[in-house]
Amino acid sequence: ARRLQAGSSSKKGNVLNTLPFYWIKPPAGLTDWHCALAGLFHFSIVTDILLEAYVSAQAPRLSYNPCFPTARAWFTMPQASSPIGVFDSGVGGLSVLRALLAALPHERFVYLADSANAPYGERGDAFVAARTHAITRYLREQHDIKALVVACNTATAAAIHEVRSSHPDLLLVGLEPAIKSALAVTKTGHVGVIGTRGTLTSAKFGKLMASLADQAHFVVQPCDGLAHAIERSVALPVAPASYPVESTETGALCKRYVNAMGAFGTAPGEMDTLVLGCTHYIFVAHELRTLVGPDVQFIETGEPVARQTKRLLDAAGLLQTGGAADGNLSEAGTDATPSALLLTTGPVAMMEAAAQRWLNLPAEHCRSVSVR
Numbered sequence: 001a002r003r004l005q006a007g008s009s010s011k012k013g014n015v016l017n018t019l020p021f022y023w024i025k026p027p028a029g030l031t032d033w034h035c036a037l038a039g040l041f042h043f044s045i046v047t048d049i050l051l052e053a054y055v056s057a058q059a060p061r062l063s064y065n066p067c068f069p070t071a072r073a074w075f076t077m078p079q080a081s082s083p084i085g086v087f088d089s090g091v092g093g094l095s096v097l098r099a100l101l102a103a104l105p106h107e108r109f110v111y112l113a114d115s116a117n118a119p120y121g122e123r124g125d126a127f128v129a130a131r132t133h134a135i136t137r138y139l140r141e142q143h144d145i146k147a148l149v150v151a152c153n154t155a156t157a158a159a160i161h162e163v164r165s166s167h168p169d170l171l172l173v174g175l176e177p178a179i180k181s182a183l184a185v186t187k188t189g190h191v192g193v194i195g196t197r198g199t200l201t202s203a204k205f206g207k208l209m210a211s212l213a214d215q216a217h218f219v220v221q222p223c224d225g226l227a228h229a230i231e232r233s234v235a236l237p238v239a240p241a242s243y244p245v246e247s248t249e250t251g252a253l254c255k256r257y258v259n260a261m262g263a264f265g266t267a268p269g270e271m272d273t274l275v276l277g278c279t280h281y282i283f284v285a286h287e288l289r290t291l292v293g294p295d296v297q298f299i300e301t302g303e304p305v306a307r308q309t310k311r312l313l314d315a316a317g318l319l320q321t322g323g324a325a326d327g328n329l330s331e332a333g334t335d336a337t338p339s340a341l342l343l344t345t346g347p348v349a350m351m352e353a354a355a356q357r358w359l360n361l362p363a364e365h366c367r368s369v370s371v372r
């Protein structure tokens, strides 16, 4: 009480009396409100130190960086003009970026393909989770992203919950095979699902399946090697449509897996719907179509994810609504050219070929980076 007395100014009912932690006599010239603000700041820093120490001790992997969260929040407040991060194990997520660019023409995007470590599908959860954490940190620290779209079913299944808890202030959109949407489309009640082994054997997907299992008959087929073959095919010339489907590596894999699933078609007992549970697979839509026939519906996630991203940004007041995007990505921002910077941990020539082929974007949009 004596200290409090000493710290207060001569005025009665001074605001300093209400701040038990502020007991040093304030220097002359400071007003009560200066002192009150300083006290609150001091208080939050102390809380920060304790919280940070607790989090680091309990779960070092969850700790985003060693800064104090309050100070961090002050300096990393998301801005509407910041870019949206999009990431995948490789070039497959460009199918999602394509939908995002169409739905959000005024936004800036930074896409990261972890092609040096692709494919994720057969790598195991621990590896995929570690890469997802490293890439999220990289995109936040280097590009100050306001939202992250994990354009990879495998990374979503392995790590989205952890990323959500270590980055609670980041808008996060994940992907999962759209089997719920398939239910609204199928007439035969028989639905095929293709994806990576990582996704289709994950607890997350198992739970989703279990919740819908009584509403349709699902045939689930992991396609080992298909995403990797699609990555490699980017650098090859496109095979003429008249060639037999099995004449390419991707076509041969598609044939093997489609044949293993059973009959596709619209007759009773046949699968009339095919869920593409990996973002790479839309790039072999031609091969799949040749194999399953013209009447089977493909369900993919690009457009719904773009709509969801738009909804979340809007609700958070972070949506860019008009005019050229702000910011200074040199690749970006004219009405004619989409604002996308395409980064890859793999060979940049592969990203350049994919950007040209699937997004009609020139090589200037692409860069090689290293993410540890």
Ligand code: DGL
Pocket (backbone or CB within 6 Å): 088, 089, 090, 092, 093, 118, 119, 120, 121, 122, 151, 152, 153, 154, 155, 196, 199, 227, 228, 277, 278, 279, 280
């Ligand atoms: N494109 C990814 C997905 O949606 C992963 C493919 C892979 O790297 O195996 O699951």
